[in-house]
Every structure is written in C-alpha cells, then in structure tokens.
Amino acid sequence: MMTRFFLLLLCPFFTIAQVNEKFVNHLVFNDLLVEHEAYLSRIEEECGSFDSLNYYRAKLAILKKEDLKFIEYSLASNNLVYSDTNLVTFMSSRFLKQSRSLTNRWLGNVPSSYWSLSTNNIKKSILLVENNTLDASFLKPHLKFYYDDFVTYNKRKPWVAGVMSAIIPGLGKLYNGRPRSFRTSLLVNAFFGFQMYEAINKRGIKNYYSILSTGIFSVFYLSNIYGSYYDLKRVKIEKKKNFLNEVANYYKTDIPIYY
Amino acid sequence: MKWLIIIKLTFLFTINVFGQDSINFILLNLEEQIFFAQNDTIKNDLYLEKFNFSICNNLEKEKLLFELNRVQEELLTDSTEHANYLWNAAIVTKINNEFTYSNMYFDAYIAETKDIFDDIKILGLLIKSEIDSAAYANFYLEYVNDTSFKCMECLNDLNNFVLPHKKGYVLASSIFPGLGTVLTGDFYNGLGSLILVPSSIIGAVNLWKGGLYYNAISWGIVSIPRLYLGNTNLTFEKVNQLEKRELSKLSVACKALYRDMLIKFPVFYRF
Amino acid sequence: MYLNRVSILAVICFAISYNVNSQNLNRDSVLTNSFTNYEYFKTPNRSVLSFKERSIWYKINPLSYVSIGLMFTYQRFVSQQLGSECSYETSCSEHAKKSVEHHGIFKGIFLGFYQFQSCTSKAGYDHPDHNINKLGKVINPVELNDD
Numbered sequence: 001m002m003t004r005f006f007l008l009l010l011c012p013f014f015t016i017a018q019v020n021e022k023f024v025n026h027l028v029f030n031d032l033l034v035e036h037e038a039y040l041s042r043i044e045e046e047c048g049s050f051d052s053l054n055y056y057r058a059k060l061a062i063l064k065k066e067d068l069k070f071i072e073y074s075l076a077s078n079n080l081v082y083s084d085t086n087l088v089t090f091m092s093s094r095f096l097k098q099s100r101s102l103t104n105r106w107l108g109n110v111p112s113s114y115w116s117l118s119t120n121n122i123k124k125s126i127l128l129v130e131n132n133t134l135d136a137s138f139l140k141p142h143l144k145f146y147y148d149d150f151v152t153y154n155k156r157k158p159w160v161a162g163v164m165s166a167i168i169p170g171l172g173k174l175y176n177g178r179p180r181s182f183r184t185s186l187l188v189n190a191f192f193g194f195q196m197y198e199a200i201n202k203r204g205i206k207n208y209y210s211i212l213s214t215g216i217f218s219v220f221y222l223s224n225i226y227g228s229y230y231d232l233k234r235v236k237i238e239k240k241k242n243f244l245n246e247v248a249n250y251y252k253t254d255i256p257i258y259y
Numbered sequence: 260m261k262w263l264i265i266i267k268l269t270f271l272f273t274i275n276v277f278g279q280d281s282i283n284f285i286l287l288n289l290e291e292q293i294f295f296a297q298n299d300t301i302k303n304d305l306y307l308e309k310f311n312f313s314i315c316n317n318l319e320k321e322k323l324l325f326e327l328n329r330v331q332e333e334l335l336t337d338s339t340e341h342a343n344y345l346w347n348a349a350i351v352t353k354i355n356n357e358f359t360y361s362n363m364y365f366d367a368y369i370a371e372t373k374d375i376f377d378d379i380k381i382l383g384l385l386i387k388s389e390i391d392s393a394a395y396a397n398f399y400l401e402y403v404n405d406t407s408f409k410c411m412e413c414l415n416d417l418n419n420f421v422l423p424h425k426k427g428y429v430l431a432s433s434i435f436p437g438l439g440t441v442l443t444g445d446f447y448n449g450l451g452s453l454i455l456v457p458s459s460i461i462g463a464v465n466l467w468k469g470g471l472y473y474n475a476i477s478w479g480i481v482s483i484p485r486l487y488l489g490n491t492n493l494t495f496e497k498v499n500q501l502e503k504r505e506l507s508k509l510s511v512a513c514k515a516l517y518r519d520m521l522i523k524f525p526v527f528y529r530f
Numbered sequence: 531m532y533l534n535r536v537s538i539l540a541v542i543c544f545a546i547s548y549n550v551n552s553q554n555l556n557r558d559s560v561l562t563n564s565f566t567n568y569e570y571f572k573t574p575n576r577s578v579l580s581f582k583e584r585s586i587w588y589k590i591n592p593l594s595y596v597s598i599g600l601m602f603t604y605q606r607f608v609s610q611q612l613g614s615e616c617s618y619e620t621s622c623s624e625h626a627k628k629s630v631e632h633h634g635i636f637k638g639i640f641l642g643f644y645q646f647q648s649c650t651s652k653a654g655y656d657h658p659d660h661n662i663n664k665l666g667k668v669i670n671p672v673e674l675n676d677d
Binding site for chain 1: 637639640642649660
C-alpha cells in the first residue's frame with residue numbers, strides 16, 4: 001500500500017539530468033527570457049542547484065543585464081563560469097565600461113589561472129591608471145595614444161589652470177583641453193569687461209551702473225578662475241574613463257556567449 | 260487508493276490554475292513542444308496555441324505581438340481557426356499601434372467571413388480612424404450606415420481638428436509683445452514678455468543717451484532680438500499647447516462615447 | 531456515496547477552471563491607444579532651490595533666500611522668454627541650482643556661470659564620446675564620480 005502511494009506521488013515528476021543546451025540556445029535566439037527563466041527554475045525545483053545550472057543562470061543574468069546576480073551565480077558555479085575564457089573576457093570588458101570597482105570585484109573572484117591574455121591586459125590597464133609608474137609597454141600603439149593623453153592631463157595642476165584663467169580669461173580652459181569653450185569664455189569676459197571699462201570711464205566707479213557692470217564682470221571672471229580649477233579634476237576623470245573605454249573596446253571578444 | 264488519485268489530480272490542477280509562475284511553466288511547456296516538433300505544420304499549430312494562451316492570460320501587449328509574428332498564416336488550414344486568428348491579430352496589432360497591419364488583418368477578416376456584427380463595426384471604426392478620413396468614411400458608408408453609430412464620427416473629427424486663427428496669436432505677439440501669449444491663457448508669461456521686451460529697448464536707448472555707446476549697442480544686439488524672437492517663439496509654443504488642451508477636452512468626451520458603445524457592444528477575442 | 535459524488539464534482543470543477551479561457555478583453559486597452567495622442571500633460575514646474583542638505587547657516591542667511599528668489603524668478607518668468615536650448619543634459623540654470631545645493635552659494639554660482647560660459651552649440655566637441663547622451667547633449671553631473 002505504502003509503495004503504491006510513493007509510486008503514485010512520484011509519477012508526475014520526471015527528472016532532467018542536465019540542461020539541454022540546444023533548447024537554451026533556441027530560447028536565447030528567439031528572445032524568450034520568460035521561458036528561459038522558467039526552464040532554469042523548473043530544473044532547480046526538480047533537481048536542486050548544481051554547477052552547470054548556475055552557469056546557465058549566470059549567462060541568463062547577462063541577458064537580463066543583472067550584473068550583481070551574474071557575479072553571484074558565477075561564484076556559485078564552482079569555477080565553471082571562470083573556465084569559459086570567452087565569457088570571462090566578455091564580462092571583464094563589459095564591467096570595465098561601467099566601473100573600475102565592479103571590474104576589480106569581478107576579477108578578484110576569477111582565479112588568475114583562468115585569465116586570458118585580454119583579461120590580463122585589462123587588469124594591467126586598471127593598475128596602470130592607478131599607478132603611472134608601472135610598465136606600459138604591453139599597450140598597443142593606439143591605446144598608448146589614449147594612455148599618454150591621460151598621463152599628460154593627470155600631471156597638470158588645477159592651480160595652474162586657475163592662474164592662467166586669471167591672466168587671460170578662458171586660457172585655463174585651453175590648458176584643460178577645451179579649446180572651443182576657450183573662445184566663448186574669452187569673448188564673454190571681453191564683452192562684459194569692455195562694458196565695465198566704458199561705464200567706469202564715463203560715469204566713475206561710484207555710479208550704480210558701474211557697480212552693476214563691475215559685479216557682473218567679476219562674477220564671470222571669478223567663475224572662470226574657480227571653474228577652470230574645478231574642471232581639471234573632471235577632465236582627469238574623463239581622460240581616465242576614455243582610456244579604459246578604449247581598452248574595453250579593444251579587448252572585447254567577438255565570439256558570442258551563445259552559439 | 261481512490262482518495263490518493265483524487266488528491267493527486269487536485270494537486271495537479273491547482274498547480275496549473277494559480278499563479279504567474281504556473282503561466283510561465285505552461286509557456287515553457289509549449290515552447291518545448293515547439294522545439295521538439297517534427298514539422299512546420301505541427302509547429303505552427305503550437306505557435307497558434309501559444310498565441311491564444313498568451314491572450315487568455317492577459318500577457319503584455321509586446322509579448323502578444325511577438326507570439327503573433329511567429330504564427331504563419333498560410334499554414335492555417337481550418338477556416339474558423341484562420342478567421343479567429345485574423346480577428347485576434349487585428350486587435351493585438353491595434354493595441355500595439357501597428358495600425359497598417361491592424362487594417363490589413365481586419366480587411367482580411369471581413370473578406371473571409373463577410374460578417375458585419377456590431378462589435379466588428381466598432382473595431383472597424385477604431386482601426387479605420389487611425390488610417391485616414393477617407394478609409395473611415397468608406398468603411399462607414401459601406402458597412403455601418405447606422406444612425407446609432409453616428410456619434411462615433413467624433414474620432415474622425417479629432418484627427419482633423421485644427422485650432423482656428425493659429426497665426427493670429429503669433430501676429431498679435433509680433434505687434435504687441437505678450438498679447439498672443441495672454442490670449443492663449445498664459446497671463447504671467449504674457450506679462451513677462453510685455454515687461455521685458457520694451458524695457459530692454461528703453462534700457463538700450465537710455466544707455467545710448469547717457470553716452471555709454473558700447474554698452475547700448477552690446478546690450479541692444481544681445482538682448483532685444485533674443486527677447487523679441489523668444490516672445491514670438493513662446494507664443495507659438497503656447498498656441499500648440501492650447502491646441503493640445505482643446506483636443507484633450509474633445510477626446511475625453513469622444514472616449515466616453517466610445518466606452519459606452521463598447522459596453523453595449525463589447526469586443527472580445529475569438530477562439 | 532455522497533463523498534464519491536463530492537470528490538468527483540471537486541475534480542471536475544478544478545478541471546474546468548483550468549480550461550476556462552479569459553473572454554474579457556480589457557475595454558480600455560482597445561480604446562487607449564486611439565486617444566493617447568490627444569492626451570495633454572502639463573509640463574511640471576521646475577523645483578525651487580532648497581538648502582535642506584546644508585547647514586543651519588544657510589537657513590538663517592538672507593543671501594540664501596535672495597538666491598532662491600532670483601533663481602525662481604529667472605526659471606519661471608525669464609527663461610522661457612529667451613527661447614534657448616542648452617547643449618548640456620542639465621540646463622545651465624538647473625546645473626547652477628544643483629551646484630548651489632551641493633557646493634554652497636558662492637562655489638555653486640561660480641560653477642553655474644562657468645558652464646554658462648561653455649554653453650555653445652559646439653560644446654560637445656570638447657567632451658569625449660562617453661560623455662554625450664543619445665540626444666547629443668553633454669552629460670554634466672554635479673558630483674564627480676571617479677569609478
């Protein structure tokens with residue numbers, strides 16, 4: 001009686017020993033994310049969590065653009081995700097475009113024995129922007145151009161930009177690598193400067209219009225100085241991100257993660 | 260033993276009835292059958308079954324459109340099934356703003372079935388009004404031609420609505436800064452234009468009279484054209500907003516009429 | 531006998547409920563997109579400059595209220611009169627407002643006017659590609675993110 005009871009209960013459940021890769025590819029190429037999620041959930045319900053399931057879950061998290069879940073599943077897959085060198089390179093490149101800390105977190109989890117040459121170079125590039133004294137000979141010529149650009153601006157001092165803007169309004173912007181803004185800044189400051197000069201010349205300093213003109217000119221002049229000083233910090237971050245984006249684009253893999 | 264079978268069957272059916280997860284699993288089961296199907300006819304039947312299932316379970320309109328696009332119409336042999344597919348396709352494409360396809364499916368449905376019940380008239384009027392007024396008029400004359408549906412012309416009127424004297428507002432603002440903006444209903448911005456444009460002119464003239472020639476010319480060149488043209492542009496934007504407000508009011512009334520008609524003659528999916 | 535009938539009835543009910551198809555098309559979904567083009571949504575007014583995240587000094591300083599008043603007057607009444615379009619993602623006045631809220635009055639004003647001096651149609655050429663959004667506007671956050 002009890003045997004029959006257990007047999008009856010087990011009847012509706014059929015076990016799937018492994019994930020059907022061709023079926024998963026069919027779901028991916030037809031863009032059926034809901035069914036894909038349901039397929040992996042069903043396998044998990046019936047057979048529990050195992051390494052290859054976590055591997056497929058990690059790849060699904062890439063399609064759904066859930067980066068943290070991808071890292072979580074890749075850790076749970078017991079190195080199965082890391083052994084897919086193409087996937088590691090793909091994700092390293094993708095994370096590098098988003099943030100350095102996320103890339104470092106990801107590469108911290110991947111054992112170095114699974115790093116391809118591209119992943120190695122990505123890590124070296126991150127270390128290079130944090131410490132300019134390291135050897136940059138591994139960089140290709142066009143990446144070297146962006147790196148040199150970053151190093152040039154990284155060496156510049158914000159106070160120099162401020163002083164240059166104080167001497168000639170807008171010159172700090174040229175120092176910061178913004179030539180088009182330099183012309184506009186110079187024209188705007190010249191515009192208000194001549195107004196102030198004419199007002200003081202013809203009406204004297206104690207006239208209300210002279211005070212107003214002087215006030216307006218001072219705001220533009222001082223904002224130019226402080227803005228150039230502050231902008232150089234922004235420019236350094238931009239150059240760093242530009243270099244790292246170029247590295248990510250160069251080392252990204254052309255082999256798709258599903259095929 | 261009997262009780263065990265009853266409990267097991269109840270368990271199976273309840274799993275399948277309740278919850279979004281169960282819908283996803285059914286979609287998955289259908290997709291698996293599609294994957295393992297031997298030939299295109301069986302696959303197509305399964306595509307149709309999945310499409311109908313998605314409709315029954317009120318899935319997102321993008322998912323419905325996706326499933327619709329997988330069905331191959333030419334492989335549907337049963338005429339009733341084909342007609343129902345065309346009807347459902349007309350509704351799904353309409354909901355997804357694919358009005359050209361919606362019109363195509365609707366015309367194909369009418370050509371196949373030659374039906375012209377009230378729900379068909381309503382859906383037809385909704386679809387034709389999105390194409391153009393000629394299609395709407397032709398459909399009305401040929402298939403509807405019923406005074407009880409006369410009120411539904413409001414949608415066609417909405418499509419052809421134009422605010423009268425649009426250029427008059429802009430002309431008024433060109434002659435008297437801010438007047439056109441005030442006439443559109445935005446009093447504060449109109450007042451702002453009225454204050455700023457003349458005051459910039461007066462300011463420039465006063466600077467010239469005071470001997471500050473560079474100041475007068477520079478402020479005059481920078482501020483006067485900018486404020487004057489800005490005033491006319493603002494009036495133009497406000498006129499467009501006024502037109503949208505009027506259309507919105509008319510559309511509320513028209514939508515209510517259509518809603519009443521849909522209560523009387525509801526449009527259902529067909530299976 | 532009675533229990534047999536009840537149990538069979540229960541199974542049949544569940545079987546039917548599984549097979550019931552939803553006949554009810556949501557009336558509004560058929561109507562809605564026909565009237566979507568005619569819906570009018572009034573543009574929400576821009577937020578007023580506030581010093582909530584700043585120290586008590588800003589709340590008792592009359593200069594704060596003067597700057598709030600000036601910014602409010604400009605954004606509500608003057609900005610629309612000029613009819614200009616900023617080449618930055620956040621407009622110059624909005625950037626000035628956020629800078630003032632983040633950095634304080636003087637630094638905020640200076641940064642706002644600094645952006646104003648850079649605001650030309652060709653401003654995007656001075657910035658790298660990853661700083662330009664899909665509409666071609668320069669992304670200009672107030673806080674620097676060095677990650």
